[in-house]
Amino acid sequence: MKRVRVRFGWLKNPQLLIAAAALCLFVGALGNIIRTTPLEPAGNYRHRFSSKVMGAATTTLSRCSVTPCIALTFDDGPNAATTSQILDILDAEQVHATFFLVGQRVKGSEALVRRMYRSGNEIGNHSWSHPDFAKLNQAQMTDQIQRTQGAIVAAGVPAPHLLRPPYGSVTPAVLDQLHMTVVNWNVDSDDWHLTDPAKIDANIANAAKPGRIILMHDIYPSTVAALRPAIDALKTKYQFVTVSQLMNLSPGDQGQYFGHY
Numbered sequence: 001m002k003r004v005r006v007r008f009g010w011l012k013n014p015q016l017l018i019a020a021a022a023l024c025l026f027v028g029a030l031g032n033i034i035r036t037t038p039l040e041p042a043g044n045y046r047h048r049f050s051s052k053v054m055g056a057a058t059t060t061l062s063r064c065s066v067t068p069c070i071a072l073t074f075d076d077g078p079n080a081a082t083t084s085q086i087l088d089i090l091d092a093e094q095v096h097a098t099f100f101l102v103g104q105r106v107k108g109s110e111a112l113v114r115r116m117y118r119s120g121n122e123i124g125n126h127s128w129s130h131p132d133f134a135k136l137n138q139a140q141m142t143d144q145i146q147r148t149q150g151a152i153v154a155a156g157v158p159a160p161h162l163l164r165p166p167y168g169s170v171t172p173a174v175l176d177q178l179h180m181t182v183v184n185w186n187v188d189s190d191d192w193h194l195t196d197p198a199k200i201d202a203n204i205a206n207a208a209k210p211g212r213i214i215l216m217h218d219i220y221p222s223t224v225a226a227l228r229p230a231i232d233a234l235k236t237k238y239q240f241v242t243v244s245q246l247m248n249l250s251p252g253d254q255g256q257y258f259g260h261y
Contacts, residue, residue, distance in 0.1 A: 170256060
């Protein structure tokens with residue numbers, strides 16, 4: 001009993017009791033701070049289907065936390081007539097977009113591809129001849145991708161690190177065989193079957209939200225007609241960025257991306 005009284009005798013000292021209580025409160029608060037502090041800066045609302053740990057927010061993400069961002073994407077080009085008009089509008093509006101090119105259409109439009117890149121737009125791979133990847137074997141998919149990479153590089157721009165499979169067709173088996181960043185979309189303008197520019201614009205306006213990726217095609221006159229009104233309607237609320245900027249992507253990132261929801 002004497003040993004116990006010596007060991008816990010400090011409990012009779014009020015000052016020591018107050019100090020011990022304060023220490024306990026401090027340790028508890030510190031634990032709560034450690035548990036509740038976010039791993040990433042506010043605004044890094046990156047959404048993707050991938051197991052990779054998310055990186056730190058970039059300047060673009062910081063900017064997007066102030067003014068919401070949105071990404072325009074164009075598939076199936078280049079087309080000598082319509083793609084050049086799309087680029088004219090983007091340049092005039094000071095907007096950057098992401099173009100997913102069909103490899104067999106690059107030949108003869110190399111200058112257009114270079115202009116696309118030099119204007120600050122992003123270039124991605126959309127296969128060589130636009131087949132459904134779910135119906136191809138690995139060798140066929142590899143051929144579609146590599147031939148397109150070669151055509152784009154031969155046009156005088158860097159090899160893309162983004163891939164959009166035709167029709168957005170990605171099965172788990174296909175995804176396992178791809179070694180590029182796969183980009184799909186979460187807003188379909190339906191310009192691939194609509195001929196009325198006003199209806200295309202309405203589809204975009206109704207579905208537009210911060211962080212979304214908009215699917216368009218730079219091979220249709222109706223898309224050309226719809227583009228400027230769409231940009232004018234959105235630019236009061238959003239700033240336009242490329243897909244890599246929107247999703248904070250780096251070359252070599254794996255996974256499939258649809259935009260933010």
